[in-house]
Amino acid sequence: MGPTFDAQRNEFSAYVLREEQTPFGLTLGNFKTFASSTPKGGIRGLWDADTDQIIFGAHQIAYRAGDDETLFPHQIVREFTFLPYAQIAEFEIGRDLHVTEAFFVPHGPKHDRVVSFVVDVTVHNASATAKTVRLFPWALLIGQRFYGEPEKEVCATVRGRFIRSFGEETGWVRWWGGSRAPDAVAVALREQTLLQGMMRGTLGTGEHLGEITPHLAEFSSRRIFGAFEYRLEIPPGGREPLRLAVVFHKDGDERSKPVLEQLLADDDALPATERYYAEKLGDARLLTPSPLINRGVVWAKCNMLRVIKEYPQGWGSTNSPPSDILVSRDTSWFVHGYDYLLPQFSRDAIELFNRFIEPSGQVVEYVRGVNGFSTFYDLNVNDDTPLHIIAILHHYNATLDDAWLRGVYPLVTKIADYMLTQRDANGLLFCTAAGEDMFGITSWRNIIPLYKLDGAVTEINAEAYFALEATARLAAIVDDRAAWEKYSAEASALRDAMLAKLFNADTSAFVLNYDTDGNYQDNFTADEVFPVLFEVAEPAVRRAILKRLMESDFTTPVGLRTISTADSWYFPSHGFGLLGGVWPDLTLWFAVALARNGAHHEAAHWLERVYETMEGGASRNTVPGQFGEWFDGGSLTNRGMYLSPWTGAKYLWAVAETVCGLDGYRTSGRPHIAPLLPADWTWTAAVRVHWGGRRHSYVIDAERKIVVGDMDFASADDPYQVYYAGRDVSDEVRTSPVEVGAVAFEDERGAVRIYVCNDRERPRDVVLDFREQIFRQRVDAGRMAEIRIGEPMLVDAMETRVRREAAAPV
Incomplete structure (x- = not known):
């Protein structure tokens, strides 16, 4: 193969x-x-x-x-x-x-x-x-x-x-x-x-x-x-x-x-x-020194293009192809990836669920795309409600569409206010579930037969904390100072309540939940990733949690187990792998959490392992080029769908927001690059990625600590500087071998700068064809070379914005 x-x-x-x-x-x-x-x-x-x-x-x-x-x-x-x-x-x-x-x-x-x-x-x-x-x-x-x-x-x-x-x-x-x-x-x-x-x-x-x-x-x-x-x-x-x-x-x-x-x-x-x-795959071309990640990004986009559907009720992607069941939590995570590839789909998918929000402000669990039936499984709160607000924040940053935000903002505050009404005496969001399985689990792991997870759940409260913080950020954008103060204070109060009632100092970790009878479940599961991902935990605690999850009872060659093999609940396939199986989606949350907490090498490792598993073919029960759904925690073979609708979008998000430096939650009003590269990587790049209402291309030069792109108004984390190089002309470059990427910019005087990006598989002698000119360049494995035509200029993009035609509009 x-x-x-x-x-x-x-x-x-x-x-x-x-x-x-x-x-x-x-x-x-x-x-x-x-x-x-x-x-x-x-x-x-x-x-x-x-x-x-x-x-x-x-x-x-x-x-x-x-x-x-x-x-x-x-x-x-x-x-x-x-x-x-x-x-x-x-x-x-x-x-x-x-x-x-x-x-x-x-x-x-x-x-x-x-x-x-x-x-x-x-x-x-x-x-x-x-x-x-x-x-x-x-x-x-x-x-x-x-x-x-x-x-x-x-x-x-x-x-x-x-x-x-x-x-x-x-x-x-x-x-x-x-x-x-x-x-x-x-x-x-x-x-x-x-x-x-x-x-x-x-x-x-x-x-x-x-x-x-x-x-x-x-x-x-x-x-x-x-x-x-x-x-x-x-x-x-x-x-x-x-x-x-x-x-x-x-x-x-x-x-x-x-x-x-x-x-x-x-x-x-x-x-x-x-x-x-x-045409569609030409967008969001994310390039790295890892050939596995590069292939994973391409095929993630292919999967994403195949699963979007126009139903009678609107646009969406089902959780179980072929089907018309559109799940809110899945849609919110879809948005994180589609924002970089097809932001219009993100908008349409969000708007579909906006139409079906309960009068109270609760976000429903799913909508049937054909007849519009919706349900929330008789749960007063679960992850659907906070994740919807988080998705709106991410999508606003992808589009910087102020008019849309002002239109949807009253709905955001309505959802946030509903969450606040669902707190218990300890100030924590509290779910009262009457059933089991889907009717008794408030978590993402909501399809475990004869299982119940309700009460004050760490995962839900972590998401709710960040949803309130997101509401405050959106309030600031629309100049609602009173709401900014209110939701900022409520977010802080919820985080304080979590640290007081859900954090166990003896284990340096969070409990799973306490239930309606006040009983605590304090077994350590991979759901600990949520207070890390949404920054509830203190930095030292985040690192301790991630270190524990890196131990051999959780990690496998194909990804992260949902619970430890030493857990009394462990069974590698029961409940669709949610009690010890491996879900690629969980591994991708884990990878992003690792990258945001300084473990850049480990994050890239898991991005590679996720896609390496998908290329395994018959030995892993996966179809190369498609993302499998979930894996038996013992045999490490796919037991779910051959094309998981969830995972492609999460993979694109995970790569974009780690090694390619984007941050979907940052509300700076301009593209901001925060490179999270392994120490032995010298470059990454992105071509025609949708962000801030436009398409942008850039390269991250980790050796010189600079970002060069077609963004004329951008910023970056220290010690990086951002430079505007002109308009993107990358699509005019042809390379041989084809595995080598080229990112090219032309300044206002017609001078051109071409970055030749080689993965770490092998050194390559590269031939480039640009406007009928031929260039030859030897590029070492995992390195980036630069070709200049004329004397191209770089302009500091972090200064006050000077309006000029930059990236191609969306």
Whole structure:
């Protein structure tokens, strides 16, 4: 298995691997759908965001070369190429017959809301004689989840070169077919009848049906199958293509069949999808000396682009693809990453939850994206409420949109005031839960069966402290001095209460909680990261907590366990790994906490380990290029989703706010860089990262302690100085090898400064192409070199702002 990384053109990054090296294929999506590939190239789970329904079953292809036996997917061994926007499978079906299957979900302006997937098949005849190949695509024509019943009242009919399946109760329509006229088309109640025809070499025997009614489908548990037979005549050395596609729309034939016909004939469908990813991946290019982290950032962004959806209720990303369940805590953490890549999505996702806040000011647990149902699990307070305020602070800093802040500010104070009403006699936020599991856990670890965690919980109070501090900061921005004084004082009082009632001086750590009966749980868990992350603990205590979490009963090669192996509650997989398993999200919180407390080397170590695990493939039960959900604390293999919707955004946030020096909570009104680099790193860089309402690019030179960028009004932590170098022209530079990044600035006189950024994998002889000029530069491993064209100037960016055109506006 080999990864490739293109620093300048992230869309060209890839993984090439054999079938046995991955447990599953890619999950792809656009604004309205998801679809996934099995390791045998089958496409399954086509889903619709407007109905929250899987609306097409598994799609597979069998092949027959001449009079040879028909080869079914289980008889074919593939080599995969995973791309940001598509999955390529390559294999042979006979002597000198090479097949390529390109699976993608169409994206771009024309197809970004089309519920569809495409498989482009190309058969290459490498021999000196003509060949005949038959293809047999077949599929389950209705949608079915792993839970629940199949769709009811579906009629499937052969309509010329297509198969139409129609929901008589719903009006939903699917059209499926290919770019060529088939030799035969059939629908059937039993899959085996179709497979038998394929084994004989043809579906055209007249034994198959042309229509299946809902009444007939009752005899096969409402399962309906369809198949095509295509015949390709391939000349010597020639290639013959066939495009297969499915299009669904809930509003019937007029919104589905013409779209299928257009898609089948559209040679630009795949290039347009690639262009969409190229444009979006061009933003937030975070570069470091670590090749693992660099790849992790690219594929984190790919994951982020695949999971955002436009639901009837608005924009969001589900916690469990494919689904319309939009969770508030997850959305708040999504915002931390999307602010650097797609701040408009952050805005829209926040606004969706703003519409569903309870009249009291409580933030709900989740909203259904289709019908708008919402719930707070009968909990009076949990992490959703403070995290929403924290997300608003982060998003304001990403946009510096004062008008938006003034509009949302009354809601912020309403939420903050609600939190203050939920304090107990000790001044701590206190949850009274009547149930267990989701109805009894106020923490992020809220899906543990038969478990309860309520009362005064350290995690929730730490978040609430920082949410009150965030409210005070936002009050200062809108010039509400009384509110600033109020919420600053309330934040201090809550922190004091935590130190008095939740901190155990004997252990130099915080208790987990005290419950409704006044009982303390003082076992040390990884939730100790929250009073560190949100700066409740004193600096010495933070360091002691982090040191304890670095011990071997918590750490593993894949990340941080949720609780210690020595804890009496420890079980490596129970409760979705929340009592001893490993969650990458927790490890990323840990990495940020380490970096903010001086452990820069250790922070970078965990950023690398998180993504190294995702590249593990079959040995870790992960799909390279996708972030797995959670890992068994014993076997250290993924036990959750192959594409966790949460983790990509957190990874981008963690890299941006540690080694790339950004601080999403700082309200300075200008970009501020606080480099948190390991001692042996000499540079990091960011290209087209969204911040302060614009896109910015910069390099951090750790040796000279300077930051150079296109920010004409910026600041940095001591001892760094910030300099304005002109406009960003990085996208005009091409590098070879492609792993080497280039960050370039042009000043007002046309002089150019190019920073050549090499990772620590090896020294490289680099060729740069800039405006038809060729430059050659030897760059040592892990080092950054500088090329100057003319006499470029640097201007102190920390002085009073002089208005000039700098970074590209968002």
